[in-house]
Amino acid sequence: MNFVMKAAMGGAGKDVGKMLGGEEEEKDPEAEKEKEEERQEALRQQEEERKDKYNKMEVEREKVRQGIRDKYGLKKREEAEAEAAAAAEQVAEGSLTRPKKAVPSGCGDDDEEEESIMDTVMKYLPGPLQDMLKK
Known part of the structure; x- marks a missing residue:
């Protein structure tokens, strides 16, 4: 019966109950806390x-x-990579020609600074052009 009343009245069903002498729901903060805790616990359990x-x-x-x-x-894959x-x-231990990865850092050509393209070009230009470009 209550459903029929609500359906007929639309959203005004709550107000009709109050007008006819129905009790107004009191919101209890502790009840709301308990509901929130129950909801959180349910979410944790679902997770x-x-x-x-x-x-x-996965097993x-x-x-x-x-x-x-x-x-x-x-x-x-891990075993194959290892x-x-x-x-x-x-192979690298007894070999005189070790792979490039096996060369420790600080050895070889790594110590030299790489020149920029402009420095390389400047070497091949005649003196007056070098002076003009440096300015």
Whole structure:
């Protein structure tokens, strides 16, 4: 019945109840706090459930990936990269021609300052032109 009244009156249903002698709702700040805390707790719980679900799915995916690796004799990306780095270090240890990455900083051509293009061009110009461009 109340629904029919509200539907017929539109948004004025609340006011009609007050006019007919209905009690006006008192807003309790503690009740609102409790509702907010319950809402926050529900959100936290939903977030935990979502994370648990995601972690379970990730574990299942890793099992499938490991099955494929075992079947085809593949290695994990991290293991493959570590082996490649170790192999590069072994090659570089006894070699006189180390790869460029293995050259420590401070050795070789890195100490020289690179010249700008303008400095390079200035070297090849005749003296009077150099003086004119320097001004």
